[in-house]
Amino acid sequence: MLKMGTRLKVLRVFKALHRTRMTVFKDDDRALTAARLKINEEFKKNKNETSEENVQEMIKMGRAVETILRENVMQAEHIGEKTLVLRPRESNLLDNMPYCDAPRKKT
Structure with a gap:
């Protein structure tokens, strides 16, 4: 017994998996x-499953x-034969560090 x-x-x-599923696949019934x-x-x-150790591994x-x-x-979403529209969530958008071609000066 657990x-x-x-x-x-x-x-x-x-519950967390189901909540995440609802957010990640929003508007995609399939x-x-x-x-x-x-x-x-x-x-x-x-x-x-009754093994506490196995249950802890499954929780992880x-x-x-x-x-x-x-x-x-x-x-x-496919909107044409060779066209996709990406629908990123706010959590997918990250700030990128600017790229610099100039080599760093050694100090």
Whole structure:
């Protein structure tokens, strides 16, 4: 039997994955459905796991997946045969350091 704290952690990861899915795949019903089915399938497949160590590893994996989805996945839509429109979220937009061709002077 798992500790109550562990059960809460599992539930938090489950909810975080679904919230992230809703943001990352916003307005894409096909991707939303596929992600929902995959998340639910993985949690159902492992719902009878009793090893605390294995559950902790799965929690780490779930958090890593949520982070990857949130930070690295970007929506794109075909609008023509050879044209895509990217729809970055605010979290995908990073400040870039300006590039400088001039070599640095050694001090």
